[in-house]
Amino acid sequence: MQSVLGIETSCDETGVAVYRAGAGIVAERVYTQADHAAYGGVVPELASRDHVRKLPGMIHQVLADAELAPADLDAVAYTAGPGLAGALLVGAATAVALAAAIGRPAIAVHHMEGHLLSPLLDVDAGLDFPFVALLVSGGHTMLVEVRAIGAYRLLGETLDDAAGEAFDKTARLLGLGFPGGPEVARLAATGDDQRYAFPRPMVNRPGLDFSFSGLKTHTRLLIGRVDPADHADVAAGFERAVVETLVIKCRRALQQTRLQRLVIAGGVSANRRLRAALDSALPGQVYYPPLALCTDNGAMIAHAGWHRRREGRCDGQISVRARWPLTELSVPTDLPT
Ligand code: KG4
Ligand code: ZN
Numbered sequence: 001m002q003s004v005l006g007i008e009t010s011c012d013e014t015g016v017a018v019y020r021a022g023a024g025i026v027a028e029r030v031y032t033q034a035d036h037a038a039y040g041g042v043v044p045e046l047a048s049r050d051h052v053r054k055l056p057g058m059i060h061q062v063l064a065d066a067e068l069a070p071a072d073l074d075a076v077a078y079t080a081g082p083g084l085a086g087a088l089l090v091g092a093a094t095a096v097a098l099a100a101a102i103g104r105p106a107i108a109v110h111h112m113e114g115h116l117l118s119p120l121l122d123v124d125a126g127l128d129f130p131f132v133a134l135l136v137s138g139g140h141t142m143l144v145e146v147r148a149i150g151a152y153r154l155l156g157e158t159l160d161d162a163a164g165e166a167f168d169k170t171a172r173l174l175g176l177g178f179p180g181g182p183e184v185a186r187l188a189a190t191g192d193d194q195r196y197a198f199p200r201p202m203v204n205r206p207g208l209d210f211s212f213s214g215l216k217t218h219t220r221l222l223i224g225r226v227d228p229a230d231h232a233d234v235a236a237g238f239e240r241a242v243v244e245t246l247v248i249k250c251r252r253a254l255q256q257t258r259l260q261r262l263v264i265a266g267g268v269s270a271n272r273r274l275r276a277a278l279d280s281a282l283p284g285q286v287y288y289p290p291l292a293l294c295t296d297n298g299a300m301i302a303h304a305g306w307h308r309r310r311e312g313r314c315d316g317q318i319s320v321r322a323r324w325p326l327t328e329l330s331v332p333t334d335l336p337t
Helices: 035-039 044-065 085-102 111-121 163-173 180-188 213-225 228-257 272-281 299-310
Strands: 003-008 013-020 024-032 075-081 106-110 131-136 141-148 151-157 262-265
Touching (some): 003 299, 013 044, 075 085, 075 111, 075 299, 085 106, 106 111, 111 131, 111 141, 111 262, 111 299, 131 228, 141 228, 151 228, 163 180, 163 213, 163 228, 180 228, 228 262, 228 272
Parallel strands (some): 003 075, 075 106, 131 262
Antiparallel strands (some): 003 013, 013 024
């Protein structure tokens, strides 16, 4: 099996890429929808329509970039969930139709598995199983023990907001743009992260779950009483609180599992402060996707699809799941519970 086309449409990024065995990602394009910024969050109906508009042309372009005809593809992988149902359906219908037209299998990929496996795309990094993965995106915050492809055990997750969501909401409170993570990080870089005290949610409780809603409330109340000129200090203190909370839980997860390697993936893994803090807390143990592949993209879907296809996976029907627990992907038998 040589070349797999990957299609990502779970939210507001349209991503298309080709993964080729032995060569890695040979062509890739991502289109980030801009219309949502005016609404301060992703509008599902707008997202679906934009995917419809962009996807066919992007598939043509990516195949041309890869110097492939559709018939040269060995499989077509697509994000089947979790995500916005209408947006997912655009990618799923397109992928299944294309696969049927060329007589190849379509492969339904779990979006978070795409993120989780993306650090393997950097073969020079030398990542190998087993590892602990911290998945931090706009919709998810979880720690997963990864023994092999498909052998996932949930160690902990957020009880309320996801880390990226906390960044997005804080950005909105600070009057910054969407998506909020990069905007908060930019403002935080000019601020004093010690000026205001912030809670470190749940770090004193045992276990590996997260909660960010208390931090969000704290930040909202603080913003209500400080001068806008001090917003950079608020952003810096908030970012530091999120980063430190994540670092504490990651270190705890490695201790509990007695594993040596930590993978960080999902949009928030692009955060430079988080990367720096993890690198200094766990030197030589942390693996990231390439920066460009932290946020949603087609490359991670093509790559995960290639692994799943190698296992013989084939999904002929158009089916998507807006909610889809990662742990349902497989029931590993060799993991201690
Ligand atoms: O993985 P992703 O692109 O989409 C989902 O699957 O949700 O993650 C998007 C999330 C957004 O909440 C965004 O604000 C956050 O990742 N994000 C960041 C950074 N870049 C993206 N958060 C903090 N710092 C960043 N540099
Ligand atoms: Zn994502």
